[in-house]
Amino acid sequence: MDPIERILAPARSREEGAMTIARTGGAVTAVAVIALVVVLTMQGFATSQTAGVDSAKPKTITVTSTARVSTSPDIAVFKVSVRGESADGSQAFELVARQGASVLRAVRGGPRRISRRSRSVSAARSSIEGSRPNTRSTSRRIASR
Amino acid sequence: VIVRDLDNVGAVLDAAVAAGADGVHDIRFKLEDASGARIDAVAEAVEHARNQADAIAEAAGTKVTGVLSVTEGRSRSPVYRTANAMYAGLIADPATRIVPPNELDTSVTVTVVWSVS
Numbered sequence: 001m002d003p004i005e006r007i008l009a010p011a012r013s014r015e016e017g018a019m020t021i022a023r024t025g026g027a028v029t030a031v032a033v034i035a036l037v038v039v040l041t042m043q044g045f046a047t048s049q050t051a052g053v054d055s056a057k058p059k060t061i062t063v064t065s066t067a068r069v070s071t072s073p074d075i076a077v078f079k080v081s082v083r084g085e086s087a088d089g090s091q092a093f094e095l096v097a098r099q100g101a102s103v104l105r106a107v108r109g110g111p112r113r114i115s116r117r118s119r120s121v122s123a124a125r126s127s128i129e130g131s132r133p134n135t136r137s138t139s140r141r142i143a144s145r
Numbered sequence: 146v147i148v149r150d151l152d153n154v155g156a157v158l159d160a161a162v163a164a165g166a167d168g169v170h171d172i173r174f175k176l177e178d179a180s181g182a183r184i185d186a187v188a189e190a191v192e193h194a195r196n197q198a199d200a201i202a203e204a205a206g207t208k209v210t211g212v213l214s215v216t217e218g219r220s221r222s223p224v225y226r227t228a229n230a231m232y233a234g235l236i237a238d239p240a241t242r243i244v245p246p247n248e249l250d251t252s253v254t255v256t257v258v259w260s261v262s
Contacts, residue, residue: 058213058260059207059260059261059262060213060258060259060260060261061198061201061202061209061258061259061261062256062257062258062259063194063195063197063198063201063256063257063259064194064218064254064255064256064257065190065191065193065194065197065254065255065256065257066190066219066252066253066254066255067186067187067189067190067193067252067253068186068250068251068252069182069183069185069186069189069250069251069252070248070249070250070251071176071182071248071249071251072247072248072249073151073174073175073176073245073246073249074149074151074176074177075147075148075149075151075174075175075176075177076147076148076151076154076172076173076174076245077146077147077148077171077172077173077174077175078146078148078158078169078170078171078172078173079146079169079170079171080146080161080166080168080169080170081166081167081168081169081170082165082166082167083167099165102164102165103161103164103165103166105164106160106161106163106164107146107157107160107161107164
């Protein structure tokens with residue numbers, strides 16, 4: 001049965017207050033209910049008992065609850081950048097590609113369980129026209145396995 | 146780059162920098178699949194809401210008979226970001242190391258409308 005369906009099943013006695021669970025072999029280490037706001041909207045509840053009116057309106061209780069689950073992280077993600085400079089744009093790209101490949105080789109050659117999601121290569125080209133520097137930047141993204 | 150062996154994150158970063166990486170950015174620790182933690186948090190929040198509804202109903206001399214609606218409000222996914230520093234800059238100080246957090250928090254808020262008899 002779905003956990004929420006199980007919880008929603010009526011007529012079950014429940015414990016009050018913060019709860020802690022431990023799942024052996026799993027990532028979940030602790031659960032705590034950290035906040036609770038209760039809004040009582042028993043529309044027509046008092047009036048229906050005293051005057052018997054408004055019986056078509058459903059009687060409800062509205063509860064807002066916040067729960068927090070603490071888990072241990074299982075992956076680390078980071079980005080690596082390399083830099084290559086050359087007067088020639090294509091040479092700069094080549095330098096960056098070579099440097100990037102070298103870094104990726106080093107990273108993959110280290111500990112196991114490392115994957116490479118994507119890599120991007122960007123290059124900046126600067127030139128001076130007269131006394132005013134003109135800087136342009138281009139980038140391209142390379143999808144990889 | 147994704148590293149699944151968190152004990153070796155530092156070694157991987159060192160290897161990248163030693164191989165010529167200009168910088169290492171945006172180091173994050175997270176759950177590869179956060180859906181399980183989120184579902185657990187939803188279940189706990191709903192269970193606690195039910196407990197409160199039962200207590201209120203009992204105090205009011207009535208009983209909870211069912212659910213009219215459940216709305217999931219704020220939900221926070223667990224991601225831990227290190228200081229946004231260039232790891233290459235930290236190499237000079239061996240005392241400064243990237244340490245994974247022990248725990249990440251997933252929080253979920255639900256609003257449940259219960260019908261009462």
